[in-house]
Amino acid sequence: MQEKLIYYFSQSNCEGNAAMRNLLGGKGANLAEMCNIGIPVPPGFTISTAVCQAYCQDNELSCDLRNEIKNYMAMLESDIGCKFGDSNNPLLVSIRSGSVNSMPGMLDTVLNVGLNDATVVGLAKKSGERFAYDSYCRFIMMYSSVVLQLDHHLFQDIVDSEQQKSGAKSLADLNVDVLKKIVNDFKEIVCEKTGKHFPQNVEEQLLNSVNAVFASWKNDRAVSYRRIHNIPENLGTAVNVQAMVFGNLNDNSATGVIFTRNPSTGEKKLFGEFLVNAQGEDVVSGVYTPMPIDGEQESTMEKLLPSVYRELCAVCEKLERHNKDMQDIEFTVQDGKLWILQTRSGKRTAEAAIRIIVDMVEEGAITKEEGILRIDPKTFDNLLHPVLDVKIDQEVIGKGLPASPGVASGYVVFSASDAEKAAEQGKKVILVRSETSPEDINGMNAASGIVTARGGMTSHAAVVTRGMGKPCICSLNGLYIGKDEKFLSMGDIKVNKGESITINGGTGEVMLGILPTILPELSQEFKTIINWVDEIKTVKVRANADTPKDAKIAKEFGSEGIGLCRTEHMFFASDRIEFIQKLIIADDENERTNALNKLEEMQKSDFKEIFSIMEGREVTIRLLDPPLHEFLPHNQSIIEKIAKSLNKSVESVKNKIAQLSEKNPMLGHRGCRLAISHPEIYGMQIRAILSAASELRKEKKIEVKPEIMIPFIMSEKEFILICELIKKEAENFDVNYSIGTMIELPRAALIADKLAKHAEFFSFGTNDLTQTTMGLSRDDSVNFLDSYKESNIFKNDPFEVLDVEGVGELIRIAIERGKKTRKEIKLGICGEHGANPQSIEFFIKSGVDYVSCSPYRVLVAKLVAAQLSISLLGK
Known part of the structure; x- marks a missing residue:
């Protein structure tokens, strides 16, 4: 049986419904559903997404489909009481796209199809001459742009010129004689540019328009939009052919x-x-x-x-x-x-999305679970973006419509291509346009914010930026863009291309310069959502926090503990780094002891403050794991300073640095290998951790059970030796603690059953596990990853989305083997994948107890965990 490719919709005969979205596209499914519930919808029919998929392969409509379209047009004629192409009572139709996912403005539309030199006369007799020729002008302009691929400005310039001559504000204000002249001018342009007369055959108009809308699925702006919003390429668009209704008929329209x-x-x-x-x-x-x-x-x-x-x-x-x-x-x-x-x-801002969900739950329209599933994690993340610091003086130089909230600062550019080039160079820009069009999509994506001289709150710029979560101001009062696009002016204020401005999309205000921002105050609705999320999620979310400052931020964002405290990061501050440098280049035990004593004092102070901030929540501390190149001094003045403090010659210090340099430091003398070579380093850290916990219990009655994590393990013997070191140091302290390891090497995953004899927890360091499994460098692979994605070797960057086939399989093996040895072993994730939605799904299915991510991503990770608990576990 042949697959049905076309579906009719009207209030008396509807062949579709909302559940058929994948076949009818979003628009077609919604039109059908509205007919089903009695909403006044002009009748028509939907050509399914399956046709688009075939069209993308063949680049033409089959003969059978063309005949089918004719049959459905006859049904539409019968419903409307007009005839397509009739010179007395013509039926006109719109040809609109309808993708499965909303893609506002990215795909093409053609209105008023069916007008020609004969039918325009019939339409004029029926509904008035001015209206008929207004519609004919619009049709020729749109058909020429979408179907014939002629530059829209060739036609818009003629309209603008005629409006200037007569003082008209829009096409609707021009009289019929001017409109007739415009029609003739338009037809001359078509003939001049294509070598053919504007098509008078209405069936040709119809089929060519359908072709053009299907073809728009593959246009540059649509491809870019799908890439930006992660919409699959193979979905295709439906095409909706619908009887025209006319808002330009008269002043009662x-x-x-x-x-x-x-x-x-x-x-x-x-x-x-x-x-x-x-x-x-x-x-x-x-x-x-x-x-x-x-x-x-x-x-x-x-x-x-x-x-x-x-x-x-x-x-x-x-x-x-x-x-x-x-x-x-x-x-x-x-x-x-x-x-x-x-x-x-509707597309909405992050703030609006949260408020609408909370309101609709309170109204009883949806459940908490339905509300949580509706939240886009990216939208949620936007709520944590900085806002302007109101304590700083702000000189407002212009104001327009607050089309999409948020704050952005950047250098002014006037074209989408300039915005793209600047973004490639790492610059933040504000894109300023008279109005945006779908062709600007890549530039809008590259820009930090958008400003337009025209357009309202439902214009292209407003709708698209709200979907992107970027600030936008439309119809900026008095905005003038220089003809050469080298400056903008508002009254007496002039801003040149490349100069900086700050925009506040929530107020519509534009200010000179780059202004400071602060973290936002979260709304009550946001806090309500977080409470729901905490009730529903089944895995804990911890934060990667290396300093007391990080720990404080993590706690403010609702972290349930610290899943990764990278102790080497405590030494990056300018007043500390020289001590770790002295430790690294020390030649004898005395020099090393002096450096270690100073470092122990610093670490103990930091641990004590972190434990105090976290108030008994779990804290996992990774012992020192620095690739040494990150700390070795290279600046001549710093080398001279260290040499002087150690009473050494500059040459001897340089020789020591040369001895320690490594060709591949990421796989070199780091992690537990340092402890095997220099056990006194880990000994210092263990004393700092346990003495901090001990003192805090005595002083503030806070019970702390540090989780001491040994990094870069590849052998059971390594692990045993360092566990013995920890236990020996711990004999001097009355503190509960646990020992675990970070699984970041494939060999560690494969011997997890042996490691679990001694480890109370595993934490998967997915960043390094990805590097060592795939043979990729986080720093260098950026040079070719784009090519791999374009060639479909990688669907995603493996450092952003976990490689389930390879890295994920090692994690599964480690969990399975680890649990065979120690059933109750605690399992966590501490790589950056801990906040990625696709990766979290894998982790939950694999049975981890917690994920850990940067403090600023904790709330997003909590949301994703709750969503997955609902969808995977039926909570």
């Missing part, structure tokens, strides 16, 4: 976009914009500044079209209740009749 809640704040209040006597593209293009749907002003829909406004409010309530989420709704009013063209879950 309109078009707009409305959100059922405020997408910036999450407030439960309708938020949207509309234009009278216009078509949908006018609202989102950024070319026109639309009017608010409701508010105090006279020019609102509530005032201008009160009955339609009331009906729209009822539709919004019905759609949100049915879909259990904030909706982004596109609508058209044709001569007082409301039509809904699309609904989807």
